[in-house]
Each structure stands twice: as C-alpha cells, then as structure tokens.
Amino acid sequence: MPENIIERFEVKELKILDEKGNADTAILPNLSDNDLKKIFELFILSRQFDQRALQLHAEGRLGTYASILGQEASQIGSAYALEKTDWVFPSFREMGVYITLGYPIWMLFQYWTGDERGMKTPDDLSIFPVSVPVGTHMIHAVGAAFAAKIKGHKTASVAYFGDGGSSKGDFHESLNIAGVYKLPVVFICQNNQWAISLPREKQTAAKTIAQKAYSYGFEGIQVDGNDVFAVYKATKDALEKARAGKGPTLIECFTYRMADHTTADDASRYRSKEDVEKWKDKDPLLRLKLYMEKKGIWKEQYENDVKKKVIEFVDGEIKKEEAAGLPDKKDIISFTYKELSQRQIKELKLWQE
Amino acid sequence: MARINMVQAINLALRQEMDKDKDVVLIGEDVGRDGGVFRISEGLMEKFPDRVFDTPLAESGIIGTAIGMAVYGLKPVAEIQFMGFIYACIEQLFSHASRIRSRSRGRYTCPLVVRTPYGLGIKPPELHSESTEALLCHMPGIKVVVPSSPYNAKGLLISAIRDPDPVIFLEPTRLYRLIKEEVPETDYTIPIGKAKVVQEGKDITVIAWGSMLHKVLESIEGFDAEVIDLMTLRPYDEDTILNSVKKTGRVIIAQEATRNCGFAAELSAFIAEEAMLHLKAPIIRLTGLDAVIPMARLEDYYAPSKEKVIKALKKVMEY
Numbered sequence: 001m002p003e004n005i006i007e008r009f010e011v012k013e014l015k016i017l018d019e020k021g022n023a024d025t026a027i028l029p030n031l032s033d034n035d036l037k038k039i040f041e042l043f044i045l046s047r048q049f050d051q052r053a054l055q056l057h058a059e060g061r062l063g064t065y066a067s068i069l070g071q072e073a074s075q076i077g078s079a080y081a082l083e084k085t086d087w088v089f090p091s092f093r094e095m096g097v098y099i100t101l102g103y104p105i106w107m108l109f110q111y112w113t114g115d116e117r118g119m120k121t122p123d124d125l126s127i128f129p130v131s132v133p134v135g136t137h138m139i140h141a142v143g144a145a146f147a148a149k150i151k152g153h154k155t156a157s158v159a160y161f162g163d164g165g166s167s168k169g170d171f172h173e174s175l176n177i178a179g180v181y182k183l184p185v186v187f188i189c190q191n192n193q194w195a196i197s198l199p200r201e202k203q204t205a206a207k208t209i210a211q212k213a214y215s216y217g218f219e220g221i222q223v224d225g226n227d228v229f230a231v232y233k234a235t236k237d238a239l240e241k242a243r244a245g246k247g248p249t250l251i252e253c254f255t256y257r258m259a260d261h262t263t264a265d266d267a268s269r270y271r272s273k274e275d276v277e278k279w280k281d282k283d284p285l286l287r288l289k290l291y292m293e294k295k296g297i298w299k300e301q302y303e304n305d306v307k308k309k310v311i312e313f314v315d316g317e318i319k320k321e322e323a324a325g326l327p328d329k330k331d332i333i334s335f336t337y338k339e340l341s342q343r344q345i346k347e348l349k350l351w352q353e
Numbered sequence: 354m355a356r357i358n359m360v361q362a363i364n365l366a367l368r369q370e371m372d373k374d375k376d377v378v379l380i381g382e383d384v385g386r387d388g389g390v391f392r393i394s395e396g397l398m399e400k401f402p403d404r405v406f407d408t409p410l411a412e413s414g415i416i417g418t419a420i421g422m423a424v425y426g427l428k429p430v431a432e433i434q435f436m437g438f439i440y441a442c443i444e445q446l447f448s449h450a451s452r453i454r455s456r457s458r459g460r461y462t463c464p465l466v467v468r469t470p471y472g473l474g475i476k477p478p479e480l481h482s483e484s485t486e487a488l489l490c491h492m493p494g495i496k497v498v499v500p501s502s503p504y505n506a507k508g509l510l511i512s513a514i515r516d517p518d519p520v521i522f523l524e525p526t527r528l529y530r531l532i533k534e535e536v537p538e539t540d541y542t543i544p545i546g547k548a549k550v551v552q553e554g555k556d557i558t559v560i561a562w563g564s565m566l567h568k569v570l571e572s573i574e575g576f577d578a579e580v581i582d583l584m585t586l587r588p589y590d591e592d593t594i595l596n597s598v599k600k601t602g603r604v605i606i607a608q609e610a611t612r613n614c615g616f617a618a619e620l621s622a623f624i625a626e627e628a629m630l631h632l633k634a635p636i637i638r639l640t641g642l643d644a645v646i647p648m649a650r651l652e653d654y655y656a657p658s659k660e661k662v663i664k665a666l667k668k669v670m671e672y
Binding site: 089116123128144147150173174177335343 | 378419420422424426456457462494
C-alpha cells in the first residue's frame with residue numbers, strides 16, 4: 001500500500017501597507033478619509049494614554065501597567081472592525097482595544113490604579129474585564145459565541161491573546177471546541193515575539209501560530225500586525241465569516257512588544273537594543289502617517305492639532321479619575337455574591353462597630 | 354406523586370427547568386446521546402435537541418465554555434463526569450467563575466451550575482470516588498451544594514439553576530439509586546444556604562451532608578441526637594448550627610473526606626469560636642483517612658463506618 005497524502009494546508013500572510021506608506025490598492029479595505037482620520041486619532045490617543053500610564057506609574061500614582069507600545073495597529077485595526085454588538089474578551093495588554101471601542105479613558109486609569117470599578121464595563125459596550133491568567137479567557141469567547149449561536153443572534157465573539165497564550169492547554173481546548181461547533185468566534189493572537197523573557201521561537205516549534213488553526217479544522221492567517229489595514233481587513237473578513245455561520249478564524253498579528261513586559265520588568269536583561277531598534281522602522285503609526293500624507297490627509301499642523309486636543313483630553317480624564325475618589329471598602333464584600341452570606345453580614349457589622 | 358430515586362429526581366429537575374426556561378442548556382461529556390454515564394440526562398437531548406450538547410473531552414473547556422455562555426445570558430448546567438476530573442477545571446472555577454461578578458463590579462455575572470457525581474460507593478477505577486468538597490469551598494464567589502435525598506436533590510438543583518451565581522452541585526454517587534422517596538411533580542425549591550434539622554434531639558448535634566448523613570441516621574438509635582443535614586457547604590448556615598450546638602453542647606461532624614483541612618475542620622473551628630462556652634465535650638471530627646482514596650477492594654475501610662459513628666456518640670456522651 002502506498003503512502004498517501006491525506007491533508008495539506010497553506011498559511012497565508014497578509015500585508016497591505018508597507019513601511020514607506022505604500023498600500024496595495026487591490027486589497028486595500030474600504031476606509032473613508034474620515035475613517036483614516038479616526039484611526040489616526042485613535043493611535044495618538046492610545047499612545048498618549050500609554051505614555052501617561054507609564055508616567056503615572058513612575059510617579060507612584062498607578063500600579064503595575066502593561067504597555068501596548070508597538071502593538072497599536074493590531075489592537076486598533078482589529079477593534080475598528082468590530083460591531084457594537086460583538087463580544088470582546090481581552091487579556092491584559094489590550095488598552096488600544098478598549099480605547100477604540102470607546103471605553104471611558106478615566107475608568108482605564110482607575111483600573112490600573114488598582115480599583116475594580118474601572119472594569120465595570122458601561123452598559124452599551126460588551127467588552128470583558130482584563131483577564132490576568134494567560135490564555136484562560138479564550139474559552140469564554142467560545143462560550144459566548146456558543147450562546148449567541150443558540151440564541152440565534154448575529155453576534156461574533158473575539159478573544160485577544162498573545163504568543164505566550166498559544167502554548168496553553170486553554171488555547172487548544174478553545175480552538176478545538178470552536179472548530180467542532182463552527183462557532184462565530186475570532187481568535188486574535190498578537191504575536192509580539194516575547195512572553196516576558198521567552199522569545200517566540202521558544203514558545204513553539206511551529207513556523208507560525210496561524211497554522212495551528214488548521215489542526216482544529218478552520219483557517220488561520222498571519223497578518224502584518226504593524227499594518228493597520230491588514231489587521232482591519234483580516235478581522236473584518238473573519239467577523240463576516242463568523243456572522244454568516246461559517247465558523248471561527250485564527251488571526252496571528254505579527255508585531256513587536258516595544259516596551260518592557262510591564263512596569264515591573266526590565267527587558268534589557270534578556271533582549272538586545274539592536275533587536276528593538278530594528279522594529280522602530282516598522283512602527284505602525286509611522287507608515288499610516290506616510291500613507292495619509294501621500295493621500296493629502298496628513299499635515300504636520302493636523303497632527304499637532306490632534307496631539308494638543310488628545311493631551312488635554314487625557315489630562316482631563318486623569319483629573320476625572322482623581323475626582324472619583326476611593327472605592328467604598330464594603331465593595332470588597334458586596335460583589336462576591338448577589339446576596340450577602342451570613343458570614344459577610346457579620347463581617348460588615350464588625351466594620352460598623 | 355411518584356416514588357423515585359435521586360437520578361430520576363435530578364433528571365426531573367433538569368427537565369422541568371428546561372421546559373420552563375429556554376435559557377437553560379446542558380453541556381458535558383456524553384450528556385446527550387448517551388444520557389450521561391449515570392443516565393442523569395436521559396431523554397433530555399430527545400426532548401431539547403437544541404439545548405443539550407455533547408462536548409469534546411475537555412473538562413476545563415466545558416467549564417470555560419459554560420462561563421462564556423453564562424455571562425452571555427444563558428443558564429448552563431455543565432456536567433463533569435466525576436469529581437476527580439474537576440481538578441482540571443479549578444482554574445476556570447477559581448480564576449474566573451467565582452470572581453466575574455466582583456471583577457466587573459456586578460456588570461457581568463455567572464449563573465452557572467456545575468454538576469458532578471462525588472464520593473465513595475460504586476467501586477469504580479481510581480479518581481472516580483473523590484470527596485474534595487472542602488477544596489471547592491475555599492473560594493469565595495462559588496456556592497457548593499450537596500443533596501442527600503431525591504426530594505432535596507430536586508429542590509436544591511432547581512434553586513441552583515435559578516441562582517444568579519455559580520453553584521457546584523455535588524451528587525453523592527452512593528445515593529443515586531439507594532433511596533426512593535415521594536418527589537412532587539410540582540415546581541418547588543429548597544433554599545441554598547440553609548441547613549435542615551432532619552431529626553431533633555437534646556444531647557448531641559451531629560452534622561453531616563450527602564451520603565454520610567445516612568450513615569449517621571443509621572447509627573443514632575439509642576441516642577438523643579439532633580442531626581443536621583448541612584445541604585449547602587458554601588455559604589453554610591451558621592445560625593442553624595449555632596442554635597443546635599447551644600442546645601446540645603456536644604458536637605460530632607461526620608465527613609467522608611480526608612481529615613486535613615476538610616470541611617469538618619472549618620465547622621469545628623467555627624463552633625469553637627462561637628460556642629466554646631456551651632460545649633460539654635470536645636468536638637469530634639469523624640473523617641476519612643489521611644491517605645488517598647483507595648480503589649475498590651479497600652474502599653470500605655476509608656470513610657467512617659457505622660461502628661465508628663456509634664463509638665463517637667458514646668465517647669462524646671461519656672466525656
């Protein structure tokens with residue numbers, strides 16, 4: 001009996017906008033000048049938020065924070081493709097996603113100061129609170145997609161995670177169940193090349209993370225994660241496919257973590273400056289700006305105006321956060337269950353004495 | 354009203370709640386076509402083909418999926434085939450289900466039920482007889498319920514499904530087909546968080562749950578014992594325990610599980626803190642051995658026997 005090949009797969013890579021700001025017009029997604037400006041402004045806003053969070057941390061006014069620097073195109077591009085009705089399950093390095101979806105900035109600051117109130121998602125959004133244990137929340141997107149399918153809603157779910165998360169058993173269980181039930185879910189992996197100190201090549205022996213999708217019976221695609229158009233297009237296509245009942249997609253956004261893992265980390269212990277330097281030319285904002293300049297939408301004055309507005313806005317949000325004051329210590333207890341337990345009633349009484 | 358066993362009572366509760374509320378869905382391994390390895394969900398896939406799902410073999414994935422369903426607005430009832438396999442789900446239960454309400458300050462909730470058979474009594478392979486309920490009780494945000502009869506299994510499960518928070522529903526395998534009793538077809542509930550005094554007495558308070566309750570009830574003849582069926586382990590009914598202990602002044606807590614950090618330890622500490630001066634004798638804990646649960650041949654030596662219960666009753670009276 002001869003050996004037969006019973007399965008083959010190919011992994012696509014999607015790039016639309018290069019480092020010089022040249023776009024492949026044949027596959028360029030349909031974004032108006034107004035959309036481009038909005039996306040540009042979200043970049044500026046995300047960067048300003050990120051920078052201020054790091055400053056506030058340095059001043060001791062904000063806790064441990066995970067910077068998104070370098071990953072803005074992956075986050076803004078994907079979130080910009082979402083509908084209000086879609087459910088979003090982020091990990092902890094997704095502030096660009098929250099910001100793009102219109103999450104109140106002051107609440108994000110509030111969360112990072114160590115205040116759970118900041119993760120009380122406003123009623124008109126369906127984004128989930130930050131999930132700390134790596135990869136374990138992906139399955140919640142699967143469950144929400146399952147529920148949407150059962151209820152007959154045209155809703156898709158999105159899970160954000162990283163190259164580190166792809167090593168977890170949860171990744172396997174999530175993609176496997178999503179594949180079996182053909183669920184309307186999009187898995188967005190921001191492969192930022194580093195899981196704290198572990199480089200991507202030690203995370204998996206596979207050439208890409210995208211190809212793992214094929215073991216679960218659906219497509220995976222690698223996109224240039226610093227190309228906002230490629231990320232937007234891949235996400236938009238995957239969401240349309242999900243809503244049409246054609247099942248899940250894994251999108252690997254190939255990007256780079258420009259900052260330390262968190263404010264508690266020092267990346268110089270495990271990676272070289274040259275390595276980081278190489279990625280500076282690939283900056284996702286720079287190429288967007290060059291593209292917009294060629295189209296005549298970007299001018300220095302425009303950027304200055306946007307920056308000025310954003311700086312003022314973010315400062316205002318920080319003030320708003322400060323004005324919100326400290327949480328009530330009773331909150332520790334009150335949100336454990338809907339009803340207080342006999343023990344909790346006693347504990348609250350002790351505080352009153 | 355029919356006389357039915359616990360398997361039938363649980364099936365009835367699921368059937369009635371699924372009939373009443375189209376948001377109730379069942380997921381788990383073999384819960385659909387096979388009706389579950391203990392036939393708990395028999396006939397439910399036929400009756401509710403769009404709401405019963407045979408999942409891939411992935412315990413953590415089952416709970417995680419159920420969490421996603423619950424936050425979205427369904428009321429999933431997930432089955433973990435045996436308690437020994439719930440260890441794979443601890444991260445989903447402890448890091449997520451238990452704290453979604455708190456983490457989102459009430460914006461998202463997790464009305465999820467996890468059913469799992471537990472305890473000794475059926476002489477199965479390893480890890481099919483676990484009773485590590487105390488482990489699950491340690492995490493705030495989760496409720497843990499153990500029925501002891503067909504009647505209270507139905508009422509407690511209906512409460513668990515309607516509960517706005519995650520409930521782990523531990524089904525003593527020994528009791529599945531041991532007892533038959535009258536179980537009403539009507540829609541009734543037994544409140545979570547309330548214990549029941551199943552027999553009143555003056556001299557000794559005996560606290561038990563699940564299958565140990567029956568061993569206790571078989572052993573108390575000749576003693577004026579007050580027997581409490583705890584039913585909910587988290588959050589447990591402090592008031593009912595204290596009222597009884599203050600009356601009797603003697604306490605025996607009987608559990609099948611191993612001693613170290615078992616749920617009896619929590620109860621003894623609580624009673625010692627709150628009712629020390631009412632006690633006429635030291636609290637006695639009757640527990641399983643400080644060893645892993647043995648397989649079939651040695652199974653009967655593990656948990657407290659009827660003789661041990663009687664010995665403890667005598668000891669506490671003679672103190």
